[in-house]
Amino acid sequence: MNTVYDFQVTMTNGEQKSLQDYKGQPLIIVNTASKCGFTPQFGGLQELYRKYKDQGLVILGFPSDQFNNQEYDNIEETTQFCQINYGVTFPIFAKIDVNGKHEDALFTFLKEQQKGLLSSKIKWNFTKFLVDREGNVVKRYGPTTPPSKIEEDLIPLL
Template sequence: MTTVYDFTVKMTNGEEKRLKQYQGKPLIIVNTASKCGLTPQFKGLQELYEKYKGQGLEVLGFPCDQFNNQEFDNIEETTQFCQLNYGVSFPIFAKIDVNGENTDPLFAFLKEQKKGLLSKNIKWNFTKFLVDQNGHVVERYAPTTDPLKMENDLVRILN
């Protein structure tokens, strides 16, 4: 059975990283954007990361420019923006597509595992997926869901 750990993603420097390195850890995987009305969610994602990283949590951010061009062209600007404005210390990966013919394979898998309310497509920036320690997608959260509202579900899979 395929899990999140079977995928490889691109880092900001173009190198590939196997998600197998996160095996045994719960993950929050999110498509992000730096110039979006929902961008302050970086704060909540960082709070969860800091609070639970000692228990293995990893937050993985994937910048996406598919929704009204709300991401910087230069990935270095993206990472600097996240660090300077929100103190982001969790990994930010290379910019990807989450919908359409160039959908990143990881996000194609995530969408198949947990469809949205009306379709499997991602509606906007900051769609969040909670993945358990076995690499299975356990929940999908709408872009408008505050990351801190995910905490109860996160704690449940940590225990």
């Protein structure tokens, strides 16, 4: 696998979606959780999406329950929570593992491309990856980095 466009992901209805569908668009890929201290970042992510979607930006949210079980069991509850509380209109996908034996292949790739501080392992919810229009992972942001801090790196990719 050479770019994020080489991967397929599972949508909330269980169907597969090729990331090839986003070819030529800058992406922010983020592991999310609905009951986390960083959950308000949904608002900042939605603001970036609203501001730059017409220039091609797509944000892809991947709920994960790996950190203190901070995600709903039912994916419909997750998507409703995001829409009602933060007005999320960017794509949210099926719940996945981002670390360990059953981690999603996309996140294995993301972590190989941009290692974190001390290790490649994702340490918590709302780790964000910025991807250029060619599908290359150009930067990784920790959970404490607010979405607004990504804007400076995103603008040159639009």
